[in-house]
Amino acid sequence: xxxxxxxxxxxxxxxxxxxxxxxxxxxxxxxxxxxxxxxxxxxxxxxxxxxxxxxxxxxxxxxxxxxxxxxxxxxxxxxxxxxxxxxxxxxxxxxxxxxxxxxxxxxxxxxxxxxxxxxxxxxxxxxxxxxxxxxxxxxxxxxxxxxxxxxxxxxxxxxxxxxxxxxxxxxxxxxxxxxxxxxxxxxxxxxxxxxxxxxxxxxxxxxxxxxxxxxxxxxxxxxxxxxxxxxxxxxxxxxxxxxxxxxxxxxxxxxxxxxxxxxxxxxxxxxxxxxxxxxxxxxxxxxxxxxxxxxxxxxxxxxxxxxxxxxxxxxxxxxxxxxxxxxxxxxxxxxxxxxxxxxxxxxxx
Amino acid sequence: xxxxxxxxxxxxxxxxxxxxxxxxxxxxxxxxxxxxxxxxxxxxxxxxxxxxxxxxxxxxxxxxxxxxxxxxxxxxxxxxxxxxxxxxxxxxxxxxxxxxxxxxxxxxxxxxxxxxxxxxxxxxxxxxxxxxxxxxxxxxxxxxxxxxxxxxxxxxxxxxxxxxxxxxxxxxxxxxxxxxxxxxxxxxxxxxxxxxxxxxxxxxxxxxxxxxxxxxxxxxxxxxxxxxxxxxxxxxxxxxxxxxxxxxxxxxxxxxxxxxxxxxxxxxxxxxxxxxxxxxxxxxxxxxxxxxxxxxxxxxxxxxxxxxxxxxxxxxxxxxxxxxx
Numbered sequence: 001x002x003x004x005x006x007x008x009x010x011x012x013x014x015x016x017x018x019x020x021x022x023x024x025x026x027x028x029x030x031x032x033x034x035x036x037x038x039x040x041x042x043x044x045x046x047x048x049x050x051x052x053x054x055x056x057x058x059x060x061x062x063x064x065x066x067x068x069x070x071x072x073x074x075x076x077x078x079x080x081x082x083x084x085x086x087x088x089x090x091x092x093x094x095x096x097x098x099x100x101x102x103x104x105x106x107x108x109x110x111x112x113x114x115x116x117x118x119x120x121x122x123x124x125x126x127x128x129x130x131x132x133x134x135x136x137x138x139x140x141x142x143x144x145x146x147x148x149x150x151x152x153x154x155x156x157x158x159x160x161x162x163x164x165x166x167x168x169x170x171x172x173x174x175x176x177x178x179x180x181x182x183x184x185x186x187x188x189x190x191x192x193x194x195x196x197x198x199x200x201x202x203x204x205x206x207x208x209x210x211x212x213x214x215x216x217x218x219x220x221x222x223x224x225x226x227x228x229x230x231x232x233x234x235x236x237x238x239x240x241x242x243x244x245x246x247x248x249x250x251x252x253x254x255x256x257x258x259x260x261x262x263x264x265x266x267x268x269x270x271x272x273x274x275x276x277x278x279x280x281x282x283x284x285x286x287x288x289x290x291x292x293x294x295x296x297x298x299x300x301x302x303x304x305x306x307x308x309x310x311x312x313x314x315x316x317x318x319x320x321x322x323x324x325x326x327x328x329x330x331x332x333x334x335x336x337x338x339x340x341x342x343x344x345x346x347x348x349x
Numbered sequence: 350x351x352x353x354x355x356x357x358x359x360x361x362x363x364x365x366x367x368x369x370x371x372x373x374x375x376x377x378x379x380x381x382x383x384x385x386x387x388x389x390x391x392x393x394x395x396x397x398x399x400x401x402x403x404x405x406x407x408x409x410x411x412x413x414x415x416x417x418x419x420x421x422x423x424x425x426x427x428x429x430x431x432x433x434x435x436x437x438x439x440x441x442x443x444x445x446x447x448x449x450x451x452x453x454x455x456x457x458x459x460x461x462x463x464x465x466x467x468x469x470x471x472x473x474x475x476x477x478x479x480x481x482x483x484x485x486x487x488x489x490x491x492x493x494x495x496x497x498x499x500x501x502x503x504x505x506x507x508x509x510x511x512x513x514x515x516x517x518x519x520x521x522x523x524x525x526x527x528x529x530x531x532x533x534x535x536x537x538x539x540x541x542x543x544x545x546x547x548x549x550x551x552x553x554x555x556x557x558x559x560x561x562x563x564x565x566x567x568x569x570x571x572x573x574x575x576x577x578x579x580x581x582x583x584x585x586x587x588x589x590x591x592x593x594x595x596x597x598x599x600x601x602x603x604x605x606x607x608x609x610x611x612x613x614x615x616x617x618x619x620x621x622x623x624x625x626x627x628x629x630x631x632x633x634x635x636x637x638x639x640x641x642x643x644x645x646x647x648x649x650x651x652x653x654x655x656x657x658x659x660x661x662x663x664x665x666x667x668x669x670x671x672x673x674x
Contacts, residue, residue, distance in 0.1 A: 093619050093643070094428070
């Protein structure tokens, strides 16, 4: 059954945006910056209880999980396709094609379609163009924003502050930032970022491409509310070749060099795990990636989706989560939803 | 300097079309047939025209426009979503805009398969556009050539059996049918070519002294990450990743072939940058290059083609093959 995009506000504002797009240019002139993902950590607060099995979806409601007392759909919308970071190996034109396709109006439409299909959270970098999200909120939309942030050149947290000021529900340092800080022996900066976020009543996470980031955060008992860790198999043609072992593929082709190690480490971690890059940036079909992620222990999956992919992906997520939450499931890791707490962060939108 | 798309009519019709796009569906719903006509003739600029060559006495820009991006054939390795993204980006309106831009920048020929949606070309013509059409065809399963007839009827200037078609006939021992197709095309007074991924097709055509007007042969280097691995030797990559398994063999053989050579897949479907691929193709003997381009790539690619052809025709060029056109 098709879902309707029912917001009158969206229709009205989309119209204005469409009319404003210069003819024959129709598209996108956003700067292409490099993208990173995030990480953060913190000492385990209260024991994070595996909550009851996810609410397997009735009709079109997405199964939900909780972080810091707030409910989030098990399927998050990623921001890379919207920002034009295709990670398309040696096919460099694909990023430009994404930016040309995803006009402001199309991005608005994508958000609305995602929300209409039960997705209630999106992850983007605070420094990318997030106007469509803000317009979505102005028009009554409720999509929650997980914002990536990086450190200032001087090591400060202005991006975190900006994300909070602009309405992020959750923030995390990007994966490359955390990977770098770990390599530089400066992981305490990640801990400081967590404290900074929490002091502002923000859900605080840590993202990573490299598993050692998560391992070290756990050793330090950082008080993170969630981990966001890349996770995908290597079952695709452009996967790293046997001699390519880095955490990040050298050809924009891999973000998880040892998925079994991730499964093994995450099995022992009692914090919500948002798995990202589960499609290896488009090389692994959702029908393979979704079950693999949820069966392997992910609590949430963060997936970049074009407007036309959302309905099918949302349906698939409902089916997969229902199956994984059923008694015969292969999943052994409990669902780690942090328990609601007295001062649970209020929904800001 | 930016070139203007000088068709007032096109701009006007684009406007109408844009306004008519149903909200929240954005792209893709207006058929080209509904697109009002660009009124005036293309303002193709004398200054910025692309160097031309001749095939069968007719002039064509050295840079042809490919039809794969328009048709949504991305050949994007294991990134299956890219073809859909192409088709969604290239709305009917956008395709019209793309062909107008190409013409305004001096591109005079486009190559598409006769059975794909070509109404944008026909509408371009109706509105005064002059882009010439090279149509790919396959032989009918039953042995006929209805696609040749269709291409003729629909206005193709040049027609060729495509690489897949020629290769499968040769592998079935039916090379005579390739020859028949050339004769039939010529009987219709159209430029007759043969397309190939596999060099053996061209070799066989030359052995048989087929009276072709042009060859269209894939040509690209193998120095890109997603290129075939050492144990992958087929003429076409098994992962939608290669179309020329031995570029040096192509150079060596084409050096002896005295027919115009249109080199295609020179970017290996996007993996090789034009600034590397254009000089490599022309220096290696190609007379024309056939390149799929999105609207936003056309200006830069046409500028590059002008510069590269100028350099390759200069006295100190590396090119040794004569221009057969």
